[in-house]
Amino acid sequence: MPLLDVRNLRTYFHTRGGITRAVDGVSFHVDKGETLGIVGESGSGKSVTCYSMMGLIPQPPGRIEGGEAIFGGTDLLSCSDEELRSIRGRRVAMIFQDPMTSLNPFMRVEDQLIEPLMIHQDISKADAIKRAIESLEEVGVPEAEKRIRSYPHEFSGGMRQRVMIAMALITKPELLIADEPTTALDVTVQAQILELIANLQKERGMAVVLISHDLGVVAGAADRIMVMYSGKVVETGETESVFYNPRHPYNRALQKSIPSLQQKGEELYTIPGMPPDPTQIVEGCAFAPRCEFADEACKSGLYELKASASEHATSCKRTQNKEIILTPNANG
Amino acid sequence: MIRFILIRLLQAIPVLLIISVVTFAMVRTAPGGPFDQEVKMQDEVKAAIEAHYGLDKSAIEQYFVWLGNALQGDLGPSFKYPNRSVHELIGDAFPVSLELGIWAMLVALTLGVGAGLIASTRPNTSRDYLPMSIAMFGICIPRFVMGPLLILVFSIYLQWYNSSGWFFASDRVLPALTMGIYYAAYVARLTRGGMLEVLGQDYIRTARAKGADEKRIIFKHAFKGGMRPVVSFFGPAMANLLAGSFIVESIFQIPGLGRYFIMAAFNRDYFLIQGTVMTYAVLIIVLNLLADILLVWLSPRLRFD
Numbered sequence: 339m340p341l342l343d344v345r346n347l348r349t350y351f352h353t354r355g356g357i358t359r360a361v362d363g364v365s366f367h368v369d370k371g372e373t374l375g376i377v378g379e380s381g382s383g384k385s386v387t388c389y390s391m392m393g394l395i396p397q398p399p400g401r402i403e404g405g406e407a408i409f410g411g412t413d414l415l416s417c418s419d420e421e422l423r424s425i426r427g428r429r430v431a432m433i434f435q436d437p438m439t440s441l442n443p444f445m446r447v448e449d450q451l452i453e454p455l456m457i458h459q460d461i462s463k464a465d466a467i468k469r470a471i472e473s474l475e476e477v478g479v480p481e482a483e484k485r486i487r488s489y490p491h492e493f494s495g496g497m498r499q500r501v502m503i504a505m506a507l508i509t510k511p512e513l514l515i516a517d518e519p520t521t522a523l524d525v526t527v528q529a530q531i532l533e534l535i536a537n538l539q540k541e542r543g544m545a546v547v548l549i550s551h552d553l554g555v556v557a558g559a560a561d562r563i564m565v566m567y568s569g570k571v572v573e574t575g576e577t578e579s580v581f582y583n584p585r586h587p588y589n590r591a592l593q594k595s596i597p598s599l600q601q602k603g604e605e606l607y608t609i610p611g612m613p614p615d616p617t618q619i620v621e622g623c624a625f626a627p628r629c630e631f632a633d634e635a636c637k638s639g640l641y642e643l644k645a646s647a648s649e650h651a652t653s654c655k656r657t658q659n660k661e662i663i664l665t666p667n668a669n670g
Numbered sequence: 671m672i673r674f675i676l677i678r679l680l681q682a683i684p685v686l687l688i689i690s691v692v693t694f695a696m697v698r699t700a701p702g703g704p705f706d707q708e709v710k711m712q713d714e715v716k717a718a719i720e721a722h723y724g725l726d727k728s729a730i731e732q733y734f735v736w737l738g739n740a741l742q743g744d745l746g747p748s749f750k751y752p753n754r755s756v757h758e759l760i761g762d763a764f765p766v767s768l769e770l771g772i773w774a775m776l777v778a779l780t781l782g783v784g785a786g787l788i789a790s791t792r793p794n795t796s797r798d799y800l801p802m803s804i805a806m807f808g809i810c811i812p813r814f815v816m817g818p819l820l821i822l823v824f825s826i827y828l829q830w831y832n833s834s835g836w837f838f839a840s841d842r843v844l845p846a847l848t849m850g851i852y853y854a855a856y857v858a859r860l861t862r863g864g865m866l867e868v869l870g871q872d873y874i875r876t877a878r879a880k881g882a883d884e885k886r887i888i889f890k891h892a893f894k895g896g897m898r899p900v901v902s903f904f905g906p907a908m909a910n911l912l913a914g915s916f917i918v919e920s921i922f923q924i925p926g927l928g929r930y931f932i933m934a935a936f937n938r939d940y941f942l943i944q945g946t947v948m949t950y951a952v953l954i955i956v957l958n959l960l961a962d963i964l965l966v967w968l969s970p971r972l973r974f975d
């Protein structure tokens with residue numbers, strides 16, 4: 339049984355401009371100890387997917403319209419607030435994109451670090467602080483004993499993200515959701531943070547959901563990859579297979595736009611066109627207007643994930659029907 | 671921090687000087703004088719009195735005499751109350767206004783912050799609209815209506831409190847409510863706004879993700895940041911409260927500072943005007959400074975700059 343099993347999750351935002359179908363029928367699972375990477379452009383619904391499971395969607399305007407998210411036998415979407423609170427921060431922890439705004443500027447790092455322990459465990463403050471210092475040391479914050487008394491603004495971005503990680507992992511959760519943990523950091527720090535997460539994961543056998551809009555980041559860390567476009571999963575499978583044997587044109591386009599894989603001096607590739615307006619219902623495949631392989635048939639009908647023998651699924655009908663065969667990375 | 675306070679206090683000196691000059695000039699250029707209104711005095715009597723108070727000297731000379739005395743704590747005599755000095759009058763009245771102001775402030779903070787917190791935790795529901803409409807009501811009702819209204823209900827119908835006077839502890843209730851409710855309404859709106867802003871911040875989401883419950887979110891994570899608008903409002907508002915209110919003091923017959931503002935101006939009681947204005951100015955400066963110190967203390971980021 340998977341650690342987390344999400345089925346047909348739908349989260350809509352009811353705003354003045356209409357209904358935004360931010361997440362529209364997303365299903366996936368995460369096994370114990372594995373890393374699932376979620377990729378997709380900005381606005382594709384990666385964050386909303388995870389926030390929905392954690393009960394972090396602002397309601398209103400958001401509303402979870404349907405689906406279930408079974409974690410350890412409990413449906414996170416329908417359980418009581420109390421039950422959900424006892425799971426988040428203890429068994430499922432989360433780190434966020436912007437470490438500059440995700441820590442409370444009015445509270446000492448110490449008080450924020452020990453909070454998950456104070457909430458979820460029967461522990462004295464002194465013991466909690468001891469644990470907090472240990473966990474800061476574990477994530478590589480120098481002079482932890484002294485720095486723990488500081489306020490967040492006294493840390494650099496990279497150090498703050500380390501503090502966030504220490505805070506998330508202090509209760510030894512079974513699942514860590516990392517929502518673009520490195521997007522706000524510069525490249526050298528990015529690599530360090532990703533490595534840190536990978537190491538801690540190996541040590542503890544914890545599962546990780548790693549969200550990024552950069553396929554390159556996810557490919558290096560994930561066991562499996564899920565590609566999202568316009569609130570739907572368009573392709574999912576083992577990392578190697580998704581990377582070397584793309585089965586959706588959007589995945590291939592994402593690969594083409596990984597900066598580090600492009601030839602030096604060449605103009606950076608960007609996917610032409612814009613993602614569809616999420617308040618409009620799109621007929622057919624949502625990616626069709628931007629797809630170089632699309633034909634007339636792509637503009638109508640229902641598009642659903644279909645797996646091939648290797649558990650590698652795509653929603654692209656043309657690859658499903660073997661009308662097109664995609665090559666990995668256009669340059670190669 | 672100490673440097674910041676010192677600088678602010680030094681800045682206050684020119685401000686107070688300018689205020690004193692402007693007040694002085696305005697008072698002296700206003701038509702009429704302190705001895706003009708009642709029965710017409712003989713010219714030589716009037717000249718003698720004016721000479722006694724030093725009003726025959728040039729305005730500039732008069733100002734410096736006043737300033738010199740004021741710096742030594744002598745704010746001059748009152749024309750209207752000839753046996754008393756301005757210093758004594760203010761010394762008697764200020765503690766009364768101070769006490770009333772503090773009670774009113776407590777009313778304002780308890781009601782205002784309470785209502786604001788309730789409203790901010792369920793924005794755009796009846797739990798938000800109800801307290802906020804009451805607050806709007808509180809702002810719209812002038813104190814000269816609120817005061818008599820409270821008297822009507824609590825002294826005349828219910829007979830719980832005296833309708834006027836300042837003798838018993840229970841005499842504090844109605845005036846404090848009259849003044850407090852007005853400010854409570856502002857505080858409620860500021861609390862709601864401040865809390866809503868903070869509750870929308872990323873770090874509140876982080877706290878939720880850690881499993882914090884609503885109580886913890888509001889009081890541990892949001893309250894400090896959310897109260898900043900209230901604190902900055904309270905500097906000047908406190909000065910108003912503590913300096914007394916002419917309206918409330920008149921309605922309830924309270925021997926406070928507020929009525930001197932108006933009476934002194936009507937009577938052209940030169941030194942009393944000058945004295946009350948300077949008291950008010952000092953209050954505003956000190957309380958704004960206190961509010962700023964509190965704000966800095968509330969935001970760790972500012973604390974170190």
Ligand SMILES: Nc1ncnc2c1ncn2[C@@H]1O[C@H](COP(=O)(O)OP(=O)(O)OP(=O)(O)O)[C@@H](O)[C@H]1O
Nearest residue numbers: 351358360379380381382383384385386399551616
């Ligand atoms: N609070 C909200 N109110 C209204 N619409 C929202 C809200 N939050 C998200 N959305 C909408 O939901 C859609 C998906 O947003 P989401 O944040 O999940 O994207 P994302 O894939 O995480 O993108 P990014 O890479 O920018 O983080 C977007 O169209 C966005 O406009």
Ligand SMILES: [Mg+2]
Nearest residue numbers: 384385386517
């Ligand atoms: Mg996001």
